[in-house]
Amino acid sequence: MQNQGLLKELIQSLCCLPGVGPKSAQRMAFHLLQRNRDGGMQLSKMLARAVNEIGHCRECRTLTETELCEVCANPLRDAETLCVVESPADVWVIDQATTFKGKYFVLHGRLSPLDGIGPDQLGFELLEQRMATGQIKELILATNSTVEGQATAHFIGEVAGKFNIRATRIAHGVPMGGELEFIDSGTLAHAFNGRREF
Amino acid sequence: MQNQGLLKELIQSLCCLPGVGPKSAQRMAFHLLQRNRDGGMQLSKMLARAVNEIGHCRECRTLTETELCEVCANPLRDAETLCVVESPADVWVIDQATTFKGKYFVLHGRLSPLDGIGPDQLGFELLEQRMATGQIKELILATNSTVEGQATAHFIGEVAGKFNIRATRIAHGVPMGGELEFIDSGTLAHAFNGRREF
Ligand SMILES: [Zn+2]
Ligand SMILES: [Zn+2]
Numbered sequence: 540m541q542n543q544g545l546l547k548e549l550i551q552s553l554c555c556l557p558g559v560g561p562k563s564a565q566r567m568a569f570h571l572l573q574r575n576r577d578g579g580m581q582l583s584k585m586l587a588r589a590v591n592e593i594g595h596c597r598e599c600r601t602l603t604e605t606e607l608c609e610v611c612a613n614p615l616r617d618a619e620t621l622c623v624v625e626s627p628a629d630v631w632v633i634d635q636a637t638t639f640k641g642k643y644f645v646l647h648g649r650l651s652p653l654d655g656i657g658p659d660q661l662g663f664e665l666l667e668q669r670m671a672t673g674q675i676k677e678l679i680l681a682t683n684s685t686v687e688g689q690a691t692a693h694f695i696g697e698v699a700g701k702f703n704i705r706a707t708r709i710a711h712g713v714p715m716g717g718e719l720e721f722i723d724s725g726t727l728a729h730a731f732n733g734r735r736e737f
Numbered sequence: 738m739q740n741q742g743l744l745k746e747l748i749q750s751l752c753c754l755p756g757v758g759p760k761s762a763q764r765m766a767f768h769l770l771q772r773n774r775d776g777g778m779q780l781s782k783m784l785a786r787a788v789n790e791i792g793h794c795r796e797c798r799t800l801t802e803t804e805l806c807e808v809c810a811n812p813l814r815d816a817e818t819l820c821v822v823e824s825p826a827d828v829w830v831i832d833q834a835t836t837f838k839g840k841y842f843v844l845h846g847r848l849s850p851l852d853g854i855g856p857d858q859l860g861f862e863l864l865e866q867r868m869a870t871g872q873i874k875e876l877i878l879a880t881n882s883t884v885e886g887q888a889t890a891h892f893i894g895e896v897a898g899k900f901n902i903r904a905t906r907i908a909h910g911v912p913m914g915g916e917l918e919f920i921d922s923g924t925l926a927h928a929f930n931g932r933r934e935f
Contacts, residue, residue: 546787546791546801546802555773555779566826567754567755568787571787571788572788572791572800573826578750579787580785580788583781583784583788585747589747589770590769590770592743602771628767647771720764
């Protein structure tokens with residue numbers, strides 16, 4: 540049995556999912572094949588479609604299968620408030636947890652000179668272009684509260700200053716060193732409302 | 738963002754995996770799209786192949802993409818000892834945890850009259866055919882130690898008696914009410930070696 544081809548390959552493939560080790564992968568494979576083949580086939584199709592069709596929004600750089608994401612394409616969202624985050628997952632949690640109705644900008648990372656990640660790698664050119672339009676009144680810096688996230692917020696805050704744009708930083712309730720993605724909705728909503736000048 | 742089409746559909750599809758709720762599914766989707774698109778595509782392909790190609794072994798009814806599984810096709814496995822289990826996952830764990838070198842028979846369930854699961858649903862005809870060949874000297878009853886698993890073992894033990902086949906039951910170390918699939922290797926190996934007449 541140990542060399543059983545396809546089943547073993549499926550178990551190995553399932554291990555690419557975060558938090559899934561060999562034991563869980565084994566349970567998942569047997570569960571799908573024994574009790575939910577339709578679900579397995581549906582998941583296969585969705586994975587292929589998502590990988591092939593989901594790219595980045597032309598304006599905010601979040602994940603989307605359309606040229607403009609839903610937020611950027613929505614005329615009812617407030618274009619005067621721009622929330623800068625590190626990842627698309629942050630957009631997702633902020634939109635679910637808070638009442639924020641502005642727009643977003645996704646850095647896809649944070650400044651990390653040692654890893655060769657500078658402003659160019661984070662889409663700063665695009666971000667500066669948006670600041671230069673004069674439409675933005677407030678820039679909410681919602682990068683993570685890690686050392687690098689703080690440094691990134693500081694850097695962007697300085698740039699915002701040049702454009703005379705008010706920069707705020709979400710603060711209260713986000714534990715130092717924590718990552719936004721793993722914080723409960725209530726804490727995040729509180730941190731959002733308690734943002735202050737940066 | 739809440740209505741974001743493809744991403745949301747992918748997250749929902751991931752929830753078909755056992756032990757995966759909306760939060761984990763969300764993390765998995767973002768992880769694959771941000772950091773491991775090759776892994777996601779590979780998983781998509783393996784799922785489709787597994788669902789389409791993996792069926793049941795003609796002889797023992799375990800999961801396999803070939804007509805005969807590796808165990809049944811292996812002439813070095815002892816055809817005189819047949820281990821009867823409830824699921825393909827049990828074959829997998831027994832083969833990994835013990836030194837058992839006989840063959841298997843998979844019931845795909847257990848007797849459960851209230852759910853309409855009788856001998857016919859568990860492949861008894863095929864099992865009796867194998868007993869009738871006279872080749873089998875020992876039938877190891879490795880159904881789970883739940884009430885229904887015990888009843889199933891008892892029923893098969895009676896049938897084995899008619900064919901003058903020795904029936905044994907794995908016993909020591911398997912906690913009552915426990916399911917084989919979730920027991921550690923050491924306990925399972927011990928239970929296997931400590932089997933007794935049934
Ligand atoms: Zn967008
Ligand atoms: Zn077989």
